[in-house]
Amino acid sequence: MIAQYANAQQPFGSIKGTVKTSDGKPGESVTITIQGTTRGTTVDQNGDFQLNRIKPGNYTLVTSLIGLSPQKQQITVKTGETLTVDIILSESSQRLQEVVITSGKVNKFTKQQSETVAKMPLLNLENPQVYTTVTKELLQDQLTVRYSDALKNVPGVIMQLENNNAGSTVTSRGFSTQSYLRNGVPGDVSSVTFDPINIETIEAIKGPSGALYGSSLISFGGLFNRVTKKPFDTFKGEIAYTGGGFGLSRFTADINTPLNADKTLLFRLNTGGHHEGSYQDAGFSSYVSVAPSLTYKIDDNTTLNIDGEYTNQKANNFYRIFVDGSYATGAHSPKDLNFDWNKRFIGDDITIRPKQANLFAQLDHKFSKQWSSRTNLSFLSGTEDGMSGYMVMTAHNDSLTRNMSYENYYNSYATDIQQNFNGDFHIGSMRNRLLTGLEFFSLSNRSNSTFTTFDKLNAANPGAAYTDLTAPALLSRVQTGPFSVSSSLQNTYSAYIQDVLNITDNFLAMASIRWDYFDNKGVKDASAGNIPDGAFHQSAFSPKFGLVYQVVPEKVSLFANYMNGFQNNSPGKQPDGTISSFKPSQANQWEAGAKFNVLGDKLSGSISYYDIKVKDILRSDYPARPDFTVQDGSQYSKGVEFQLISNPLRGFNVIAGYAYNSSQYKKVDPTLDGFRPGSAGPANLANLWLSYRLPEGSLKGFGLGFGGNYASKNAVINDSEDLFVLPSYTTLNASLSYEKSRYGITCKVDNLTDKKYWVGWVTTIPQMPARVSISGTIKF
Structure with a gap:
């Protein structure tokens, strides 16, 4: 162990450092405590730890994890100084992983x-x-x-x-x-x-x-x-295969290795192939993904990361049904519809073929202990061609309309350049953390597509018409067009600054502001001579303020924030021929709550209340001038959120959450005002997952998992004329697993009770019934 001092004029002392295994890997999840006190922390994924506000004196620093022999070191903390401690564990990274897997002491479901x-x-x-x-x-x-x-x-x-x-x-x-x-x-x-x-x-x-x-x-x-995931400096890997109901077949691999002797060039490859069918009579998705990552440690202060992501997919398009006219016949729920939810109505030969090829580069450089730089470059590319569609069901006569689109191509390209500078320094006795940044984001799209209403059929008794929709039939229908050929380009230029000031050790303030300049070059349509239409530019400021007071240092904090968001609005042509310019819509949030991380990382979470008001929404000027657009609409959203992550017993981990949201259109449309938006989702949501792994004995490594989700009813169509509600539901999942250092086996049951339920936003989408999956993993 090596200890050294760095001047930092503070009223108390502090301790920081790194923990590494005997083979040089970060000692993630190891606990650092001060013997004889309640002060402690857990080493993060980079191997770093820090303890602040320590009274001057002589202490014993204990490094421990259940299953490992504790290591102790005598230290001296001085007023106004930061003690740096570098710890080398006697165990290797492989041994540490074995202990973490079987001990269950670490709260593995959270990052602090x-x-x-x-x-x-x-x-x-x-x-x-x-x-x-x-x-x-x-x-x-x-x-x-x-x-x-x-x-x-x-x-x-x-x-x-x-x-x-x-x-x-x-x-x-x-x-x-x-x-x-x-x-x-x-x-x-x-x-x-x-x-x-x-x-x-x-x-x-x-x-x-x-x-x-x-x-x-x-x-x-x-x-x-x-x-x-990032590369690290030891050779390690794992290969897994998962098979399950409805045609699930999945292969994945994660392989990491240094590429040179001094371990300055590191490589990691994550790749996988996935095929999944549907419980319906059609529907599938099949793709291959490759995600390589390279890290080059240029010197002690400079690191370059280069990542790639490539995916090639073929799928029967996602399933969507819009329900129309339900109020007139009393059909207010999917259960009221005369509809066979096991039928997909779009066959497997109707396919869409999306691809992506993305490249990322990140350069980190430390100028000094106080100042650092991060430069990010992203080049994103997405292409798509094929056939897709959606359906509209009219409840009063069981009529189902199949609307289909065909794309010769749809291409998206984006470039993002981001430069950040971070400072961490003191202003007198106050710690100050500063961020300044510049960003350029460019997004362009090109498309060549057509749309058609293919047919209408009886949803309850489709007869022979059910199989009329095939790829050859759709191609024959759309081959004469008309095709829409268009392109667009949007550039955004941004600058932002953020400052976090520790007014005292326990009380800090955050202030941020961003300036955006949005330059929309408009849409070029080939049928209109490729003359840009709808071009505009717009600027916006977005502020943010926050306060945090640590009631119990490093354990319990109270916080409050004001945050802003905005959305750009394009000019609109009014019926009288005039052009109206609109400013960005603004959302302003006030929030207050508490966060906690106590009992040595065994219990953490947060509870908060938020209030969001959106103003300057575009709306129809009804009833005075219903064809005109004005900008005085508003929408409210407020609620409570709670999350809890716990490790109450050795080997037992819990994650739980609950949220209540109240949303309302305030001034948007007379048929909507006062109602909950269909996009707001259910008002009440809850999630739970319990995980227990035996930490010792002849069955050490054997694990059980159980949990699920609850959602209250969701009115996806909710106004003065229509009311269509997706029922509330509770889904449960369970798993059995056996985990060792060299292999693992897991069996999972999704939707354990075979619950029939639906999700959606204006749409109605049936969800998967019970499915059993089994996975095997080999580690090396």
Whole structure:
């Protein structure tokens, strides 16, 4: 162990350091405590730890983990100084992993620090914004094979539309959103299915977050950020196969290796092949994903990371039914419809073929102990061709309309350049953390497509017409067009700054502001001579403020925030020929709550109340001038969220959440005002997962998992004329597993009680019945 001192004028002393295994790997999950006190912390995934506000004196620092021999070191903490301690464990990384797997002491379902949520290293207890982290350990425990299933662990989040785009459309705090961000920067513009093969964590960041993330890739309810796996400096890998009901067949591999002797060049490859059918009489998705990652440690202060993601997919398009005219006949629920939910009405030869090829580069450089730089470059490419469709059911006569589209091509390309500078320094006795950043984001689209209403048939008794919709029949129908050939280009230029000031050791303030300049070049239509239409530019400011007070230092904090988000609005042509310019719509959130991390990381979570008001929404000027558009609409969303992550007993881990949301159109349309938006989702949501793994004995490594989700009823059509409600539901899942250092076996049952339920946003989408899956993993 090596100890040294760095001057830092503070009223107390502090301790920080690193923990590494005997083979040089970070000692993640090891506990650091001060003997004879209640002070302690857990080593993070980088091997780092820190203890603040330590009274001057002589102490014994204990490094421990159940199953390992504790290591002790005598230390001296001095006033106004930071003691740095570097610890080398006697165990190897392989031995440490074995202990972590079987001991169950570590709260494996949580991470207490993030570099991307606030674009600076910040502990959860220091951040006035609420976020939930879904870890890879939780995904492995639940045998998660679909990205959308991972999001079921986030309080207040529910899938509204499962499709091939950005991991499904979900609702957060009453607003629909998707998962477009990767490691804090744009990470997807394609329509391929996300695969969790290279996910380290998923960060669900709550509330309007325009101050750091702008408007293009987030919603007023929040955003989702995928944090990907990184290479490390030892050879290691695992290969897994999963098979299950409805044609599930899945192969994955995760292989890591250094590429040179001094371990400055590291490589990791995550890859997988996935095929999945449907419980209906048609429907499938098949794809291959490859995600290589290369890390080059140029010197002690500079690191370059280069990542790639490629996916090639073929699928029968996602399933959507719009229900129309239900009120007139008293059909107010899917159960009231005369409809066979096991029929898909679109055959397997109607396919869509999306691809993506993305490249990411990140250069980190430390100028000094106080200042660092991060440069991000992203090049995103998505292509798609094929056939897809959706259906509209008119309840009063069981009529089902099949609407189909055909794409010769749909291409999306994006470039993102982001430069951040971070500072961590003192102003007198106050710690100050500063972020300044610049960003350029460019998105272009090109498409060549046509749309047709293929036919109408009786949903209850379709007869021979059921099989009329085939790929040759649709191609014959659309070959004469007309085809829409168009292109678009949007550029966004941004600058932002954020400051976190420790007014005292326990009380900190955060302030952020972003300026966005949105330059929409318009849409070029070949049929109109490729003359840009709808071009406009718009600028917006987005502020954010937050306060945190640690009632119990490093254990319990109270927080409050004000956050803003915005959405750009294009000019509109009025019926009298005039052009109206509109400003961005604004969402303003006030939130207050508490976060906690106590009992040595065994119990953590948060509870908060939020109030979001959206103003400057575009709406029809009804009843005075119903054909004119004005900008004075508003919408409210408020609620309570609670999350709990616990390790109450050795080997026993719990994650639970509950959310209540009240949303209302205030001034949008006379038929909607006062009602809950269909996109807001159910008012009440709950999630739970219990995991127990035997830590010792002859069955050591044997594990049980059980949990599920609850959603209250969801009015997907809710206004003065129509009311169509998806019923409330509770789904349960269970798993059995056996985990050893060299292999693992898991059996999972999804929808254990074979519950029949639906999700949707205006649409009605039946969900998968009970399915059994079995997975085997070999580790080396």
